[in-house]
Amino acid sequence: MDEELVWRIAGGSGDGIDSTSQNFAKALMRSGLDVFTHRHYPSRIRGGHTYVEVRAAPEPVRSRGDGYNFLLALGDSFARNPQEEAYYGTEEVKPLSENLDDLREGGVIVYDEGLIDVDDVPDFEARVEANDWHVYPLDLRGMAREMGREVMRNTAGVGATGALLEYDLGHIEDLMADTMDGEVLATNREILESASERVEAMEFTHDLRMPEGSHDAEQVLLSGSNAISYGALDAGCRFIAGYPMTPWTEVFTLMTQHLPEVGGISEQVEDEIAAASLALGASHAGAKAMSGSSGGGFALMSEPLGLAEITETPVVLVEAMRAGPSTGMPTKPEQADLEHVLYTSQGDSNRVVLAPGDVEEAYEQTRTAFELAYDYQLPAILLYDQKLSGELRNVEEAFFDREPSPDLGATLDEDQLAEAAHHASGKFQRFQHDPDNDRGVSPRSIPGQAGGRFLATGNEHTPEGHISESPTNRVAQVNRRVRKLEAIREELDARETTHQTAHAPVEDAEYGIVTFGSQQGTVEEAVDRLAADGHGVKSLCVSELKPFAAAEVTRFLESVDEALVVEMNASAQFRGLIQRELGRFGDRLHSLLKYNGNPFEPAEVTEGYETIVDGAEPAPTTRFVPAAGD
Amino acid sequence: MSSFNAIGADRDVERDEYTPAIEPQATWCPGCGDFGVLKALKGAMAELGRDPEEILLVTGIGCSGKLSSYFESYGLHTIHGRALPIARATKLTNPGLEVVAAGGDGDGYGIGGNHFLHTARENHDMAYIVFNNEIFGLTKGQTSPTSPKGHESKIQPHGSAKSPIRPLSTAVTAGATYVARTAAVNPNQAQEILVEAIEHDGFAHIDFLTQCPTWNKDAKQYVPYIDVQQDDDYEFDTADRREAEEMMQRTERSLYEGEVLTGRFYHETDRPSYGEEKREAGEMPDEPLAEQYHDDDHEWERSYDLLDAHK
Known part of the structure; x- marks a missing residue:
């Protein structure tokens, strides 16, 4: 993007990096910019190196950038604990030293000289000179200590950032007034202003300034987890059960905060087997229910x-994916649970799997998941990852202005049950295999309803639910359950809107990039850059993984000569799914894989593209796997 | 007006109404103690006047899990060891349901042991019947968590080196508020205990001794039995946790020494059930969750009205 700020705030875990960056992003949104955040943090509570990037521009931002252009290095206040006989080395300077590799030429550095001694940063002076970085050391901790408490150094850092970018700090002050009051507010204000004044007295050598933008409509700042929770609430979900696991905990926590206030129930239980079992029990008893986890918990x-x-x-x-197998890298994103989610559990799998590509899709597809699950009486899984879970993006408020849909789907009331088919014994025929029923769905009763009793069992069963190993009944029941997925496919294909997102800035593109889930925005930005450079390329981001969006993907692949499949795992699971589902295109599909714990940057995708087109080297953090025919 | 009119029907119910006119023959072996559980449950539900359609019988896997096939009500035959977490949610969703959970000793004390501990700890309002025959029946006679030490089977050819679990002590330690042991060979006591367990407001655990004539080769496994409430040799107060625990320890030990002690062991009446505790904490809806979906007047909040925090 021509005019953008990519501000990285770095420090120790537990130093308030997350909340400071959220407030900063919200202030930028309020002042008319589009924003997008990228979180990077270690799997620990205190100490360790963490950063958040806030990318802001006058036009929509859908991805993290390539590197960044403004560093606020706070120093890790938890890096030294005199009570512990541990070796810390130069941990304290890491928020500065470890972030330098990604800082763009001409970038700005503000660091807390109260905590960071640049003599401990190898080759600092030389690198600053070589990269034309503009360095502003400030004793942020000292300022905060002097006027208030040490934790307020983040405020000082934000004040310094604002002043260096000639940004109106009024937006920051308004936000502080929303969340603080009394003496805390007054002190923070004072620190903000004082930091800003101190910076204004310095001589500026950098060119970077805050971009300016404006919005036509009211915006809200949400994460993927926020959007999933709101989608669930608007779908009428009033029951959740879970067990904490990063990063799924975010959705669990948000739902738990909302549910009691709207007449719902949340249960934290002993393990994930219980969590899914409770959700099942609640649904059986007539509630719209959900559970979830990350890979390890989902396995249970x-x-x-x-x-x-x-x-x-x-x-x-x-299912909020993180890098696996086993405990893997708990706070790092990956897309390697795709096959796990598609196929886990014995027998032929009979489920819906959707993978939203951004915050708005996360809301939309959560609602679709509930709609399909309850209309067709099967599990629907929303597959996302640590990246989408935590990234914040601005969305028009009006996007959420719609009606809730608490309908239970294919369920009968007592009056309808009185008219419904029953076995001679009086049992309701809950699992009818009626050849005239073209959707395969047999409406259910709910325990407690008069006239609706039936047996539900994990054994194969007759129409009234009793255990049966009759071959004829078996085939009829399996066919009906399989038919439901076909009917869902037909329903989705017949809709005017699609969950797949195509992006084609140029006409008649001969190359394609295909991806799924959270890499959508990054791929789209890469496509825009390639198109601007004269390449004939377009992209398709697939969300309907089961039943697979076969027709749309086929149309896309037929329209290009070759395609690059971009995904965050080492075994090309999504590319494998395309080939399995479509049974062709193997000689056209190349893979670009990344599994180092960090999501793609747009430039890595453009480099991957250039690898197919002109045989260039792929980026060092990615792996290129050529098409089967190459 | 309720959308679940079987609930609270409060009518005279004939015990025949709990016999499904659908499966002619149970898969249980002749002389199996499981028939005793079925009979006692029918008797207890008839005594309490529960409509078959206000009952949800949630079962696990094994011979015991078939109970829901032979008892006419809403039935939910689940997966091995998981009857309890599923049952918990059904009760929270629709507290008017009479939820009864059942499974075997392998199901409840082995694979589902974690759920047993936590369901007892949380004191969910339900009766939980564990068919205890000291063996894995449906998989053909392997050693179970309640099999005696030294038990020989195809998988334990030299005799099990493991001491059996103590189900009654485990239940009371975990937090169950009603703990009893009965036996299929004592139908009157079994029915009385089931009535008390179903009426109890909290987690009621019944360790139900069900002889296995096929694998333990002994239809008289639990004969003779002693009812500790009827015998002067066993003076203890079921409301006193310490006395109850001592009695449970003795009962668990003596079973393997040939003395079958049965009866009520612990009964705590003043601890609120989990649902009540949750309601007290403001985490349970006033209107049962299951009713909300059928209530035309229910107001469904919109996320659109929750967005202030995001502006």
Whole structure:
């Protein structure tokens, strides 16, 4: 982007980096810019190196940038604990030293000289000179201590940032007034102004200034986790059960904060087997229910997931991917649970899997997941990752101005039950295989309803739910359950809107980039850059993974000569899914894989593209796998 | 007006109404103690006047899990060891339901042991019947968590080196507020205990001794039995946790020494159930969750009205 700020705030975990960056992003949004954040943090509570990037521009920002142009290095206040006989080395300067590699030429550095001694940063002076960086050392900690408390150094850092970028600090002050009061507010204001004044007295050598923009409509700043939670609430979800696990905990926490206030129930339980089981139980008893986890916890949900499939109990599960296998890298994103989510649990899988590409899609597709789960009585899984979970983006407020949909789907009331088909014994025929029913869905009753009793069982069963191993009944029940997925595919294909996101800045592109889930915005930005450089390229981001968006993906791949499949895992699972589902295109599909714990940057995608087109070297952090025919 | 009119019907129910006119023959072996549980449950529900459609019987996997096939009500035959977490949620979602959970000793004390501990700890309002036959029946006679030390099976050819679990002590330690042991061979006591367990407001655990004539080769496994409430040799107060625990320890030990002690062991009446505790904490809706979806007057909040924090 021509005019953008990519501000990185770096410090120790527990130093308030997250909340400071959120407030800064919100202030920029209020002042008319579009914003996007990228979090990078270690798997620990205190200490360790963490940063958040806030990218802001006058036009929509959909991705992290390539590197960044403004560093606020706070120093890690937790790096030294005299009570522990541990070796820390130069941990204290890491917020400065470890962030220099990604800082663009001509970038600005503000660092806390109260904590960071640049003599401990190898080759600092030489690198500053070589990269034309503009360095402004400030004793942020000293300022905060002098006027208030040490933790307020973040405020001092924000004040310094604002002054260096000639940004109106009024937006920051308004935000502080929203969340603080009394003496705390007064002190923070004082620190903000004092830092700003101190900086204004310095001589500026840099050119970077805050971009200016404006919005036509009211904006709200949300993360993927916010959007999933709101989607669930608007879909009428009033029951959640879970067990904490990073990064899924964010959705669990948000839902738990909202549910009691709207008449719902949240349960933190002993393990993820129980969590999914409770969601199933709540749904069976007539609530719209969800559970979720990240990879390891989701693995424990395999059995209840299968029970939901065979008992045809609607349920929504969300899976927030992080780098695996096993504990892997708990706070780092990856897209390597795709096959796990598609196939886990014994028997033929019978589920919906959707992978939203951004914050708005996260809301939209959570609602779709509930709609399909309850209309078709099966589990629907929303697959996302640590990246989408925590990234903040501004969305028009009006996007959320819509009606809730608490409908339970294919459910009968007592009057309808009185008219419905029953077995001679009086049992309601909950699992009818009616050949005239073209969707395969057999409406259910809810326990407690008069005239609706039936048996639900994980064994294969007759129409009234009793255990049966009759071959004829077995085939009829399996066919009906399979039919539901086909019917969903037909329903989705017949809709006017699609969950897939195509991006084609130029006409008749001969190259394609295909991706799924959270890499959408990054791929789109890469496509824009390539198109601007004269390349004939377009992209498709696929969300409907099961039942697979076969027609749309086929149309896209037929329209290009070659395509690059971009995904964050080492075994090209999404490329494999495309080939498995479509049975062709193997000789056109190249892979660009990344699995180092960090999401793609747009430049890595453009380099990957250039690798297919002219045989250039891929970026050092990615792996290029050529098409089967190459 | 409720959308669940079977709940609270409060009518005279014949015990025949709990017999499904659908599966002619149970898969249980002749002489199996599981028939005793079925009979006692039918008797207890008839005594309490529960409509079959206000009952949700949630079962696990094993011979015991088939209970929901032979008892006419809403049934939910789940997965091995997971009946309890599923049952918990159904009760929270619709507290008017009479939720009964059941499973075997392998199901409840083995694979589902974690759920047993936590369901007892949280004191969910339900009766939990554990069919205890000291063996894995459906998988053909392997050693179970309650099999005696030295138990021989195809997988334990030299005899199990493991001491059996103490189900009653485990339940009370975890937090169950009603703990009893009964036996299929004592139908009157079994029915009385089930009535008390179902009426109890909290987690009621019944360790139900069900002889396995096929794998333990002994239809008289639990004969003779002693009812500790009927015998002067066993004086203790079921409301006193310490006395109850001592009695449980003795009961668990004596089972493997050939003395079958049954009866009520612990009964705590003043601890609120989990649902009540949760309601007290403001975390349970006033209108049962299941009713909200059928209530035309229910106001469904919109996320649009929650966006101030994001502006």
